[in-house]
Amino acid sequence: MLGSKYLNKYGIDLSIFKIERSTSTNFDSLVDKFDGLKPEQTTKYYVRVSYDAGEPSKESNENTTLDDNVYHAGDDNNIVYAKNNGNVHEGDKITNDDKLKDQQYGVYDVDVKSGTLKIVKKVDVATNKDRIFTFNVNGSDGSKQTIEVKVPKNETEGTMSLSNLSRGTYTIEEIVPTGFEVSNIKFVDKDTDSLNGINGTIATITFGTDKTDNGVTDNNVIGNYQYKGNGIKGKLEVTNRTVITNWKIVKVRKDDNKTIISGAKFALKQNGKVKYTGESDENGYIIWSKGSENNAMLASGEYILEETEAAEGYAKGDTTWTLKVTDGGNLEYIKDADGKVISPSVVEEVNLYKFTNDVPYELPETGGIGIYWYTVGGMLFMVMAAIVVYRKRYNEYMNK
Numbered sequence: 001m002l003g004s005k006y007l008n009k010y011g012i013d014l015s016i017f018k019i020e021r022s023t024s025t026n027f028d029s030l031v032d033k034f035d036g037l038k039p040e041q042t043t044k045y046y047v048r049v050s051y052d053a054g055e056p057s058k059e060s061n062e063n064t065t066l067d068d069n070v071y072h073a074g075d076d077n078n079i080v081y082a083k084n085n086g087n088v089h090e091g092d093k094i095t096n097d098d099k100l101k102d103q104q105y106g107v108y109d110v111d112v113k114s115g116t117l118k119i120v121k122k123v124d125v126a127t128n129k130d131r132i133f134t135f136n137v138n139g140s141d142g143s144k145q146t147i148e149v150k151v152p153k154n155e156t157e158g159t160m161s162l163s164n165l166s167r168g169t170y171t172i173e174e175i176v177p178t179g180f181e182v183s184n185i186k187f188v189d190k191d192t193d194s195l196n197g198i199n200g201t202i203a204t205i206t207f208g209t210d211k212t213d214n215g216v217t218d219n220n221v222i223g224n225y226q227y228k229g230n231g232i233k234g235k236l237e238v239t240n241r242t243v244i245t246n247w248k249i250v251k252v253r254k255d256d257n258k259t260i261i262s263g264a265k266f267a268l269k270q271n272g273k274v275k276y277t278g279e280s281d282e283n284g285y286i287i288w289s290k291g292s293e294n295n296a297m298l299a300s301g302e303y304i305l306e307e308t309e310a311a312e313g314y315a316k317g318d319t320t321w322t323l324k325v326t327d328g329g330n331l332e333y334i335k336d337a338d339g340k341v342i343s344p345s346v347v348e349e350v351n352l353y354k355f356t357n358d359v360p361y362e363l364p365e366t367g368g369i370g371i372y373w374y375t376v377g378g379m380l381f382m383v384m385a386a387i388v389v390y391r392k393r394y395n396e397y398m399n400k
Helices: 058-063 372-399
Strands: 017-022 043-052 079-081 087-090 093-096 106-110 115-123 131-139 144-151 157-165 168-175 180-187 195-199 202-207 233-242 247-253 265-270 273-280 286-290 301-309 320-325 331-335 345-347 350-357
Touching: 115 131, 115 144, 115 168, 115 202, 131 157, 168 233, 180 195, 180 202, 202 233, 247 286, 273 301, 301 350
Parallel strands: 115 233, 247 350
Antiparallel strands: 017 043, 043 079, 043 106, 087 093, 115 157, 131 144, 131 168, 144 157, 168 202, 180 233, 195 202, 265 273, 265 301, 273 286, 301 320, 320 331, 345 350
């Protein structure tokens, strides 16, 4: 209806045109603007352009009267609507649709490509009851969702899906329950077609982008107003393993586990080399050090624990333990010298492993009776022996 060559000529100005948008052809429900619209499903939008030609003058009517019929621009209200020429544009491709020709509106087909995120939760051990694992899913648009994934009883895997996710970036992070830690997290490549990444235990995925180079800026799946493919699905697998959290090793007497021992020294070794040294503190807990670093967090791996120096007044233990430490500083197990898994004692929600030793011979206390009774007993034995010898010799003499 309008070409740029007519603008600002013959009284035609862009401001006189009215643009209406609607989701129906009768335009009974209008949409203010397209910017910011995020339809959740494929939608048709209708657009019509019009201008008010105004009431014709007497002279105009005289010039447009034919066979006693007065002709004027527009409808009965003098509103002129643009007519559709029937051309259909799909990217660079142009076709023609006769059904649209001469209609008083244009049609915008919005083919919504929403994202679907599938979260697969895996655990290393099945139990006889259902277990619920919780995830936070936060969108770059400010949206926040907390979802739950159920792993049924006697199973080691559960699945939950989120659909109709808008274009944008989402972060996924598990709220790891006590007794577990994330041992593996990954997007399943064949079931994920969007840009994604893993940072520690946090996953990100951007719907509306192609994980491969599709030739469009920022891997956008929309190029020249045309959908290029991909950018609509992701499958995330998060695996948890059972671990022992909040654990400590405490040094105590073997004959009295309530008596703590401070000042005992230890070493953690790998392949015969000392990796960490430790000493039992005033509470009996072994505090680990690495070089000049005190209260060092143990790196993941398997270690041999041995006592290197006994506390004053105690004998050094010759037993060894094997520790398996996980990535999160938790324990997978502690085994004794025979390879038997040691079970901790739970004290105020702390898993305590008690490292014990036999107590050596104890010297008498200063200021006590000392060796008095030993001396008296020895003298009595000597007197009795002298009497026996005397009587024997006396009897021999009398017999002579």
